[in-house]
Amino acid sequence: xxKVARDYVASLRKPDDAETKYFGITELAAACGTTARxxxxxxxxxxLTPRRINGGRAYTRRDVVRLSLIQRGKAMGMSLAEVxxxxxxxxxxxxxxxxxxxxxxxxxxxxxxxxxxxxxxxxTTLAELKIIxxxxxxxxxxxxxxxxxx
Amino acid sequence: xxKVARDYVASLRKPDDAETKYFGITELAAACGTTARxxxxxxxxxxLTPRRINGGRAYTRRDVVRLSLIQRGKAMGMSLAEVxxxxxxxxxxxxxxxxxxxxxxxxxxxxxxxxxxxxxxxxTTLAELKIIxxxxxxxxxxxxxxxxxx
DNA sequence: CCGAATGTTGACCTATACGTCAACCTGACG
DNA sequence: CGTCAGGTTGACGTATAGGTCAACATTCGG
Numbered sequence: 291x292x293k294v295a296r297d298y299v300a301s302l303r304k305p306d307d308a309e310t311k312y313f314g315i316t317e318l319a320a321a322c323g324t325t326a327r328x329x330x331x332x333x334x335x336x337x338l339t340p341r342r343i344n345g346g347r348a349y350t351r352r353d354v355v356r357l358s359l360i361q362r363g364k365a366m367g368m369s370l371a372e373v374x375x376x377x378x379x380x381x382x383x384x385x386x387x388x389x390x391x392x393x394x395x396x397x398x399x400x401x402x403x404x405x406x407x408x409x410x411x412x413x414t415t416l417a418e419l420k421i422i423x424x425x426x427x428x429x430x431x432x433x434x435x436x437x438x439x440x
Numbered sequence: 441x442x443k444v445a446r447d448y449v450a451s452l453r454k455p456d457d458a459e460t461k462y463f464g465i466t467e468l469a470a471a472c473g474t475t476a477r478x479x480x481x482x483x484x485x486x487x488l489t490p491r492r493i494n495g496g497r498a499y500t501r502r503d504v505v506r507l508s509l510i511q512r513g514k515a516m517g518m519s520l521a522e523v524x525x526x527x528x529x530x531x532x533x534x535x536x537x538x539x540x541x542x543x544x545x546x547x548x549x550x551x552x553x554x555x556x557x558x559x560x561x562x563x564t565t566l567a568e569l570k571i572i573x574x575x576x577x578x579x580x581x582x583x584x585x586x587x588x589x590x
Numbered sequence: 591c592c593g594a595a596t597g598t599t600g601a602c603c604t605a606t607a608c609g610t611c612a613a614c615c616t617g618a619c620g
Numbered sequence: 621c622g623t624c625a626g627g628t629t630g631a632c633g634t635a636t637a638g639g640t641c642a643a644c645a646t647t648c649g650g
Contacts, residue, residue, distance in 0.1 A: 292564050292568065295568045299572075316597085325639080327638065327640085328637080328638060330598095344646070345597075346646085347597085366517060366558055366565065367516060367517015367518065367558060368517065369636070370637070379569065379572065387583075388584060391576055391580050391583075394576065395573065395576050398569055399573070402566060402570065405566050405569070406566065407515070408517065409562045411515050411516045412516050412555050412559045414445075415445075415516065415555060416552060416556065416559065418442065418445045418530075419526075419548055419551060419555070420552065422529065422548060423545065423549070426541055426544065426545050430538055430541050430542070433541075464627075465626090466627085476627090477608065477610085478609090480628095481607065494617080495628065496616090496627055496628075497628090519606070521606090
């Protein structure tokens, strides 16, 4: 498992205590290379749910990794709704009854299926582009042989 | 190379002749499982440029595969602008001077890089989800052993 | 106590990717 | 000749993913 996801899953097991360091929205934005506006937007869509201290949002390391997972999802071409799905899958595990676990398992299998389809599409297109690339390289060699100083 | 892309690249070599069968926007939409509105929208964004017959749009097999490529791009999480990029790469090859070929080659390499990054993100997330899946299956087995009739 | 920093909500603006609807044209059929 | 399927453009509406700006609260340093 990647560091970010491992950290996140681990952080779910230990609740926040007095030792927990909280930080503001600007710091979180800087840490993850995004903007405060985007972070508030994600909260609006329930992808992040920080505590409130004096009316201000208070984030922890948990939120850093969660936000990183959001960004990875976006890099995969997922919508925020899809990312929320995946995050819920990370979060809900471990504490359910068997029926709940079976439901979540079904959703995980769905997500896996969709991601595999997406991955296969990408693999196909990548292979095609690489073939085109090689054909072009061959063309260029041929042309350069024909008129080397043109 | 996939059938759809192979067909498209092949179709680029032979121009439309009198034998070419044209068909309307509704047929194209049905053939590709999309809507006429979407197809007109793609034309607006210059992803499709059908001939006009009596004011109406006339499509060929070339457009069918091109539209299929558009849909595959979307399934990969690409924007229409990105898809247009890829389609241009399919289309522009073979007829350029060396300098043009080098430019196009650069763009192909960019696209390949982006797609590889996206593929790697997906691979990582897939691996994580599969681990979670297996942990959950193990949990469920354990719970069922503890209270089999609950 | 004042101001700068940091934060808040709310409202409005933007681009993308279409759906929906209106009003119109146009060729084929009876 | 009417009309009906099939097509056209244009205008407006919708959801997503934010950016931008205004107006206001809070807290810290001097």
